[in-house]
Amino acid sequence: MELGQRAGAPGPAAPSDAAAGSGQAAASGPAVAASLAGRTDEEFRAEIRGWLAGNLTGEFAGLRGVGGPGREHEAFEGRLAWDRHLSAAGWTALSWPAEHGGRGVTISQQMIFHEEYARADAPARVSHLGEQLLGPALIAFGTPEQQRRFLPAIASVAELWCQGFSEPDAGSDLASIATTARLAGGHWEVTGQKVWTSLADVADWCFVLARTAPGSQRSSGLSMLLVPMRQPGVTVRPIRQLTGTSDFNEVFFDGARADADLVLGDPGDGWKVARYLLGVERGAATFGRQIQFRREFDDIVAQVRRGRCDPALRQKIARAWVGLEVLRACALQTLAAAGRPGADAGTEASVVKLLWARWHQALGELAMDVAGARALVARAKPDELDAWQRLYLFSRADTIYGGSDEIQLGIIASRALGLPREPTPAPAPAPAPGRP
Numbered sequence: 001m002e003l004g005q006r007a008g009a010p011g012p013a014a015p016s017d018a019a020a021g022s023g024q025a026a027a028s029g030p031a032v033a034a035s036l037a038g039r040t041d042e043e044f045r046a047e048i049r050g051w052l053a054g055n056l057t058g059e060f061a062g063l064r065g066v067g068g069p070g071r072e073h074e075a076f077e078g079r080l081a082w083d084r085h086l087s088a089a090g091w092t093a094l095s096w097p098a099e100h101g102g103r104g105v106t107i108s109q110q111m112i113f114h115e116e117y118a119r120a121d122a123p124a125r126v127s128h129l130g131e132q133l134l135g136p137a138l139i140a141f142g143t144p145e146q147q148r149r150f151l152p153a154i155a156s157v158a159e160l161w162c163q164g165f166s167e168p169d170a171g172s173d174l175a176s177i178a179t180t181a182r183l184a185g186g187h188w189e190v191t192g193q194k195v196w197t198s199l200a201d202v203a204d205w206c207f208v209l210a211r212t213a214p215g216s217q218r219s220s221g222l223s224m225l226l227v228p229m230r231q232p233g234v235t236v237r238p239i240r241q242l243t244g245t246s247d248f249n250e251v252f253f254d255g256a257r258a259d260a261d262l263v264l265g266d267p268g269d270g271w272k273v274a275r276y277l278l279g280v281e282r283g284a285a286t287f288g289r290q291i292q293f294r295r296e297f298d299d300i301v302a303q304v305r306r307g308r309c310d311p312a313l314r315q316k317i318a319r320a321w322v323g324l325e326v327l328r329a330c331a332l333q334t335l336a337a338a339g340r341p342g343a344d345a346g347t348e349a350s351v352v353k354l355l356w357a358r359w360h361q362a363l364g365e366l367a368m369d370v371a372g373a374r375a376l377v378a379r380a381k382p383d384e385l386d387a388w389q390r391l392y393l394f395s396r397a398d399t400i401y402g403g404s405d406e407i408q409l410g411i412i413a414s415r416a417l418g419l420p421r422e423p424t425p426a427p428a429p430a431p432a433p434g435r436p
């Protein structure tokens, strides 16, 4: 992912503009959307399978298998056009309720969509942070004005979002957030630094966790602000990764402005909104990716079938297949439990996150076993890696982003098992006078 510093005011396109440049969109849009109501699962599957087969053609044909974690730099403009094409045909915001512009499809139909999407090798989405993370939070916590302002632009892929939580001294210990925001002259002024901000270089907006109550400590006094990225007070710098690419960035807010009413939830209630968002990020928002895992697994199995397979490798592959089946069952169970009274979505999401992150890392190691010595050599330049090499390297990040493994285990220890809490870290000592 290439990075550019952003400047200038945000200019949201009208939803109807979103599919501009996609000649196929208009014909397939409303007709598909209207026809889905009351479809059985089989009919739904046939509908999405047929639509993907008929639309991953022409200008979109070259996008098959493109993009995704570790490869966000690939064909960005083409993937953006594809996302808008999907939207125009009514295939975005599937899980949102109809009254918020979503499709309100059933849980099994959401899974079917992901399965068919992966099966067709359709490109990785570029608008997922808005649709899958912020969208549900806007529906849960947003004012009617905020919902009207932002949801249509997310669903139509007119505006892209990024997530501004982590800071240099606030990652696992998110409550240490130091970015501040104060109300001045009818708007918030945001000052501080975020880090590891995925897709910040292409985002129009960022949902930013900031300290709005001066002098507040830990999780109190935080607010979730909706901050435009394209303004002079925002600077974005890429971070180069082990894969040689830049999927994420540093973001500097230097008096960046957001209108006074752009707080999601009440001012001071940011921790509640952040926890909700993290639950979505660790659970439901990962199911599409988990289904992509099957494609990676099938690719490895296909390779092994063509050659020799020693008994130890057979065991590893069988074990990976069992893990994949467990993930699928878990995903269905979590989706079914969403919204059930008494369900602890946060704990369930931590279990799901632990399972898929470890499984996926093990798959990367399995891919290296199967590739053998050739896995050690890059194709041409140091950055030109094949799919398995990228899988292996990028899956190192799986047990970190969305909250590290240790943090998920801590949540399960406290919330599922009622074990005594870890001691809260002491606040950092104030610097001595006269020293930076």
Ligand SMILES: Cc1cc2nc3c(=O)[nH]c(=O)nc-3n(C[C@H](O)[C@H](O)[C@H](O)COP(=O)(O)OP(=O)(O)OC[C@H]3O[C@@H](n4cnc5c(N)ncnc54)[C@H](O)[C@@H]3O)c2cc1C
Pocket (backbone or CB within 6 Å): 162, 163, 164, 165, 166, 167, 168, 170, 171, 172, 173, 195, 196, 197, 198, 199, 247, 248, 397, 400, 401, 402, 403, 404, 405, 406, 407, 410, 422
């Ligand atoms: C690919 C990728 C994309 C990301 N995208 C975003 C994004 O878009 N927006 C965003 O805000 N953030 C993003 N992040 C940041 C991510 O959320 C953080 O990296 C993560 O929360 C860990 O924080 P940290 O990196 O500061 O590590 P630290 O918190 O410094 O942790 C370092 C190590 O110490 C361990 N540790 C820390 N605390 C404890 C404890 N209490 N008990 C036991 N062990 C502990 C951790 O498990 C970890 O192994 C992304 C990260 C990655 C890798």
